[in-house]
Amino acid sequence: DTAVSQTPKYLVTQMGNDKSIKCEQNLGHDxxxxxxxxxxKFLKIMFSYNNKELIINETVPNRFSPKSPxxxxxxxxxxxxxxxxxxxxxxxxxxAYRLVTNxxxxxxxxxxxxx
Amino acid sequence: xxxxxxxxxxxxxxxxxxxxxxxxxxxxxxxxLFWYVQxxxxxxxxxxxxxxxxxxxxxxxxFEAEFIKSKFSFNLRKPSVQWSDxxxxxxxxxxxxxxxxxxxxxxxxxxxxxx
Numbered sequence: 001d002t003a004v005s006q007t008p009k010y011l012v013t014q015m016g017n018d019k020s021i022k023c024e025q026n027l028g029h030d031x032x033x034x035x036x037x038x039x040x041k042f043l044k045i046m047f048s049y050n051n052k053e054l055i056i057n058e059t060v061p062n063r064f065s066p067k068s069p070x071x072x073x074x075x076x077x078x079x080x081x082x083x084x085x086x087x088x089x090x091x092x093x094x095x096a097y098r099l100v101t102n103x104x105x106x107x108x109x110x111x112x113x114x115x
Numbered sequence: 116x117x118x119x120x121x122x123x124x125x126x127x128x129x130x131x132x133x134x135x136x137x138x139x140x141x142x143x144x145x146x147x148l149f150w151y152v153q154x155x156x157x158x159x160x161x162x163x164x165x166x167x168x169x170x171x172x173x174x175x176x177x178f179e180a181e182f183i184k185s186k187f188s189f190n191l192r193k194p195s196v197q198w199s200d201x202x203x204x205x206x207x208x209x210x211x212x213x214x215x216x217x218x219x220x221x222x223x224x225x226x227x228x229x230x
Contacts, residue, residue, distance in 0.1 A: 033217075041225075043223075108158045
């Protein structure tokens with residue numbers, strides 16, 4: 001049983017294109033996250049949604065737009081892709097974010113390569 | 116703002132050697148601390164976590180970590196590493212201070228175990 005799943009696993013595209021990455025969790029969690037892991041393996045939070053509402057929005061270009069149709073899904077849409085967007089994007093989920101003792105469960109990642 | 120420092124970028128050990136990976140954080144309030152592991156090509160998995168109580172925390176696969184509040188440290192240890200421990204290790208901190216519930220990661224330490 002996959003707890004947090006992402007599609008696609010690999011995404012290769014040209015500069016200027018628009019692409020989406022999908023994330024689904026079957027853990028019954030209320031909160032979902034998107035992280036970006038750069039080529040140096042540094043993980044940085046991008047967005048977080050709790051029950052379909054945005055709660056964390058770090059300094060991310062507005063070309064990135066998260067969408068949460070329901071609390072089990074958090075998709076990431078990227079417009080006008082740039083070379084610097086190449087990275088591995090991880091989705092994660094946790095119980096209600098205000099619970100201090102919660103932990104985050106991560107998906108397998110989507111490796112995005114912009115040519 | 117909280118931050119996490121992992122002092123070692125790359126650690127190379129022979130099998131059966133002992134391991135200690137450093138992690139220091141900057142935040143004066145109540146924190147929760149985590150160590151995640153990322154095996155090559157895989158997603159992040161939780162190794163262990165500290166919320167409260169005994170500062171010596173035992174995790175999976177023989178790993179343990181000690182929370183030393185006075186030193187703002189949460190170092191990861193394993194008495195005898197195996198080749199299968201080759202991976203990237205991430206320390207993370209989460210605090211419950213007002214307005215901040217997100218997980219902040221260190222830059223990771225790559226561990227290479229030589230058979």
